[in-house]
Amino acid sequence: MNYSFEYIDIILLAMIAGFIFLRLRGILGKRTGFEGKASAQFDKILKEAVNQQPTKIKETFDKNDQKEFLKGAKIAYETIITDFSDNDNKITNSRSLLNKEIYNQFNEALKQRNARGHHAEITFIGINSAEIKEHKKVDKTLNVTVDFIAEVITCIKDKDKKIVSGDPEKIKKIYDTWIFSRDITSMNPNWQLVNILT
Numbered sequence: 411m412n413y414s415f416e417y418i419d420i421i422l423l424a425m426i427a428g429f430i431f432l433r434l435r436g437i438l439g440k441r442t443g444f445e446g447k448a449s450a451q452f453d454k455i456l457k458e459a460v461n462q463q464p465t466k467i468k469e470t471f472d473k474n475d476q477k478e479f480l481k482g483a484k485i486a487y488e489t490i491i492t493d494f495s496d497n498d499n500k501i502t503n504s505r506s507l508l509n510k511e512i513y514n515q516f517n518e519a520l521k522q523r524n525a526r527g528h529h530a531e532i533t534f535i536g537i538n539s540a541e542i543k544e545h546k547k548v549d550k551t552l553n554v555t556v557d558f559i560a561e562v563i564t565c566i567k568d569k570d571k572k573i574v575s576g577d578p579e580k581i582k583k584i585y586d587t588w589i590f591s592r593d594i595t596s597m598n599p600n601w602q603l604v605n606i607l608t
Contacts, residue, residue: 471545471552482601483556483590484540490603491562495532499524509591509602527569535561535581543587550595553604558586 471479486507493504500517501508508516523530537560544555561583565576576582587607592600 471547471554476542476545479554479590479601480540480542480556483554483588484537486590486601486603487537487540487556487558487560487586487588488534491560492532492534494520495530495534495564506600507603509604512603512606523566528566528574531563531565531567531576531578533563535563538583547594550593551591552594553589553591554601555587555589555607558584558588560584560586 486504490504490507493501494516500520501513505513537558539557539559541557542554543557544553546553561581563578563581565578566574568574588603589605589607590601591604592598592602
């Protein structure tokens with residue numbers, strides 16, 4: 411009897427691994443300027459995901475929780491930045507990482523950029539630091555505020571390929587404060603970006 415349960419567990423883990431593989435392949439395939447690390451990063455994430463099933467987040471948010479959260483937050487940050495830099499009409503790869511309001515704001519910005527005939531060239535260099543500024547629980551929701559310092563090469567060009575802003579040969583340091591949120595009673599392991607502080 412125990413063998414049947416083991417086979418079911420193996421099948422479930424295989425299904426989870428396959429789902430994560432498809433999601434991450436779409437995400438990592440879009441990145442620029444970071445291709446050298448994508449494969450190793452993908453392997454690590456996949457192994458961790460296969461070895462654990464989604465569970466409810468603990469009521470506490472201790473140092474170990476914060477450490478694991480920051481790993482995911484860094485990946486989410488890069489994914490969202492590179493997705494926004496793609497010259498599509500709307501956000502695609504990072505849709506599940508954004509709440510409805512932020513998703514709509516990003517798409518509106520993309521529409522305005524495209525309407526002006528502009529396109530972005532953004533190369534993500536890396537994250538210098540990511541620190542949790544604050545975390546607090548409101549009812550069943552845990553909100554975590556993160557300060558990011560990252561480096562990118564960015565420029566905006568018009569339809570004639572003339573530079574409107576930025577510099578394609580200069581690394582720029584950017585400072586962002588993002589708020590991520592998650593329902594602690596949900597079995598869904600995903601955090602979502604719910605606010606960007608200016």
